[in-house]
Amino acid sequence: MSSVNGLTVVVALNEAAKDMREHSFQVRIRALDALVRSAKQQSSGLAGFREVSHQMRRWSDDLGTQLESLQKLCGESVVRESQFRTMLRKRRLMERAAQLSPAGALEHCLAATSTRDAKLRTTRLAELHRTIVELEALTQLGLMAIVLSHTAMIEAAGAGNRERAVLSQVAREFGEHANSVLRIGKRLVPLARTAREAA
Amino acid sequence: MKKMITLYEKGAHSWRVVARDPARPNHLIDTNEYLISHGDATLLTDPGGQEVFPAVFAAIAEGWDPRKINTLFSSHQDPDVISSLALWLDFNPAIKCHTSWLWCSFIPHFGGDEGTLVPIPDEGCGIEVGGFMLQAVPAHFLHSSGNFHLFDADAGILFTGDVGAALQPPEAPLFVENFSEHIKLAEGFHKRWMGSAAAKNDWCHRARALKPTMLCPQHGAIYRGDDVMRFIDWFEALEVGVLRKAKH
Numbered sequence: 351m352s353s354v355n356g357l358t359v360v361v362a363l364n365e366a367a368k369d370m371r372e373h374s375f376q377v378r379i380r381a382l383d384a385l386v387r388s389a390k391q392q393s394s395g396l397a398g399f400r401e402v403s404h405q406m407r408r409w410s411d412d413l414g415t416q417l418e419s420l421q422k423l424c425g426e427s428v429v430r431e432s433q434f435r436t437m438l439r440k441r442r443l444m445e446r447a448a449q450l451s452p453a454g455a456l457e458h459c460l461a462a463t464s465t466r467d468a469k470l471r472t473t474r475l476a477e478l479h480r481t482i483v484e485l486e487a488l489t490q491l492g493l494m495a496i497v498l499s500h501t502a503m504i505e506a507a508g509a510g511n512r513e514r515a516v517l518s519q520v521a522r523e524f525g526e527h528a529n530s531v532l533r534i535g536k537r538l539v540p541l542a543r544t545a546r547e548a549a
Numbered sequence: 550m551k552k553m554i555t556l557y558e559k560g561a562h563s564w565r566v567v568a569r570d571p572a573r574p575n576h577l578i579d580t581n582e583y584l585i586s587h588g589d590a591t592l593l594t595d596p597g598g599q600e601v602f603p604a605v606f607a608a609i610a611e612g613w614d615p616r617k618i619n620t621l622f623s624s625h626q627d628p629d630v631i632s633s634l635a636l637w638l639d640f641n642p643a644i645k646c647h648t649s650w651l652w653c654s655f656i657p658h659f660g661g662d663e664g665t666l667v668p669i670p671d672e673g674c675g676i677e678v679g680g681f682m683l684q685a686v687p688a689h690f691l692h693s694s695g696n697f698h699l700f701d702a703d704a705g706i707l708f709t710g711d712v713g714a715a716l717q718p719p720e721a722p723l724f725v726e727n728f729s730e731h732i733k734l735a736e737g738f739h740k741r742w743m744g745s746a747a748a749k750n751d752w753c754h755r756a757r758a759l760k761p762t763m764l765c766p767q768h769g770a771i772y773r774g775d776d777v778m779r780f781i782d783w784f785e786a787l788e789v790g791v792l793r794k795a796k797h
Contacts, residue, residue, distance in 0.1 A: 443602050443636055450550060450607030455615065459640050 492532030499525035590679030624710030625693030635660025651695025690748035705762035715769030
């Protein structure tokens, strides 16, 4: 993508966050359903699945927290990116004015602008870096969930005939959601890196 | 590049106009900016849009010390009038901008803070420049609902914002030379932009009473001598608030 900038990344992140929230919600529902089912059975054979279900729920909470942090960062980035775009436009006009005007007429103005611009660029770079770190954390969460879904599969296989099919389905769906989160994270990390390099 | 031309000079008191930019892109309307100086203080009227800031600033810096500009006057809130505010404040953060009270919370979208804008009440007021008093003359609804012109009683010059404006090519003369030809370029603009006949007639009475010797619009050529009253008479007789009918 030739025109990757901070706003492109923010929009992509916000859309991805909406998708991931949906995955998180679905996982939470499945986990609660699985907890209720396994509690009803009172079978010691399902104790492992109950534990995995708890962990699925916790994972959903962790994902929610991570997304909250990411969306807060997105909000800050929109402010910064808007300031940055305005700054670029003002700078272009001020440089053009300086070029046309007698030498020195706008020197103090350009110097002040440069100092302000440098600060803004530094903050913007730091934010893009934080975005990458947050996305990498999301990717890690996705990976953890995939491992957890494998464990859920194993635990489901140990269940009685009546519950096996249902729990396997829960484990499979959890795996699909985990994969989606991982895919989204992996797709966004390079986008954020490109924006950071462009900055 | 735009040029700065002196319109009036008497001792430490002067009017200059920054006008006619042959390098201006066609998609931007041409504007006139007026510098009114008294002693070490200078007021700039309708400083223009962001995109014309380089040309305006450079033309001023060429023949004047832009550091003397301590006051801006914004006849109304349009972007071609005042969207360069943020750039002027970058140059001099102490600049004050006088405008209708109506726009004091709108114009800051272009730049500035609570200390930048000085509200002008509906009935108008004096605006001081280096100890000299200019008069903000009400021109509401011509075309903006909060609109002022600026009168200099010593120089006899009335800055009229969009009133008197004509859409002309950059090579057009600075002063109106042939009124009947010139006014054709102003007619459509005034019929459409000026929405209130009552406001227009009210302004004509007020402007006539001031007996200006020069009428300086924000766009197009300047009226002087007999053309000033010719314009006021023409404007008074003009039917305004007219939407051009579609051709069938």
